[in-house]
Amino acid sequence: MKRMLMRAALSGTCVALALPPGLATADETGDLKAEIAAQRAQLEAQRLRLEALEKKLDATAAAQQAASQQAASQQAASQQAASQQGGSFKEVLSNMWLSAPPQTAAERLVAAANDVGSGITFQVTPADSVTLYGLLDITLSTISNSNAKGDRKTGYQVAWFSGDRWGITGKHALGPTLPDVIFKLESEFVLNTGEMDTPGVLFNRDAWIGFESEQLGKLTFGRQNALARDYSGIYGDPYGSAPVTLEEGGYTNTNNFKQLIYYAASATGTRIDNGVVWKKRWGPNWVTGLGYQFGNIAGDFSKGSTETAALGYNGGVFNVAGFYNHLNVNGLIHKAWSIGGNVTPIPLVRLNAGYYDYKSEQGHGVGDRKDHAYTVSAKFVPEGPWDYELGYQVIKAKNAGFNSGGNTLIPYQDASSVTLTGTGDKKTLYGSVFYHFDRRTEAYLAADYMKLKDGYHLSVTNGHDTQNEVAIGLRFRF
16 A cells, blocks of 8 residues: 555656656756655655554554553453452351351360350451351250249240350451460340340450460450469360360359359459460460459559469370469458369260369458369260260368358358358259251250258258259350
């Protein structure tokens, strides 16, 4: 095309300059030749410029096409990421609500029955993650000797095995050489009424922040479990974790065999306020723990404080743990220690046993209190959805102070105003059957029988020396 244009232009020039033959002079011939050369040079320049423009046009078109393709690629990537994110969220919801494969018998044998689910985790930034989780436990029970007449009470009660709760836990990565920042906020409520478990306290189970790394361990500050309950939980009853972990654990919730947890408590109950807790693994077997609760009392640093040291050994087939507690409750010293563990002699059976020793000062010259407690229990987990638990515990209280209602004080309660004491025993036999629908949902049948002897008195028996409880329940984790 370009050649045709040049030829047409050249022909037109020649025609325009053509003269009749024989009329041109030598000078005119030279001028014509010069003009032709000039026109040819001009045409060559135009050709070169045309080629340059065509190349520029091609380059511009190629750039526009590349930009368009890049934009389309970015849009497709964004759509794919959004699709993947939506799919991930759907998968999370699916994991949350749809049935999951049941745990194997071996997994259930070592797992804690009161563990919450894995929750829903949100990766806020590459360095930050937050998890929302919870547990629901509804219990319908019938209880004997529920008043002075000895009548039976039947209806909903506070959850038998686990406190109903929801919580938020999170982690922030400070960098490869620094520990992660961790936190936990956990609130307990009563499922059958919707009430707060502790009126006016939103995060009554946990409210702490801290650091965690393999080298440092886990260091937390705030309201959290009493350290001793986390370690003794592996033998206190058959429902806790078999090995000692860095996570919070403990005992069952509201029933007549819960009382052993009070020996593993603190100056403020089964949790500590104003606390500092450090836990660390040492290789594959050993786990240590130290805890301190500030009394926050002006002029007396130790009053209201709790000091705890704990040690655990995870041996796989057998696990052992123990603790030592030193408390100052209203100026009186309370001390306790415990040791116990569990063993899996055959694949389907876990056996647990433990001993607790408690001594406390008491006011008004009544002398010290001395308790001894023992527990044995077993967990049988055959293949399939069923598992079975059976336990027995004995509490022997010597010279234990009574409160104003004439009932035996639980361990670590303020005994400064005690004027009367008693010596007696509390014995409890209990058992349960669980049916696991999947990893998150299970139903249970549970029962216990409690016998009080001599000078051991509890308000729940309303003046009687025996009580039995039977309960059915449904539990769900998310």
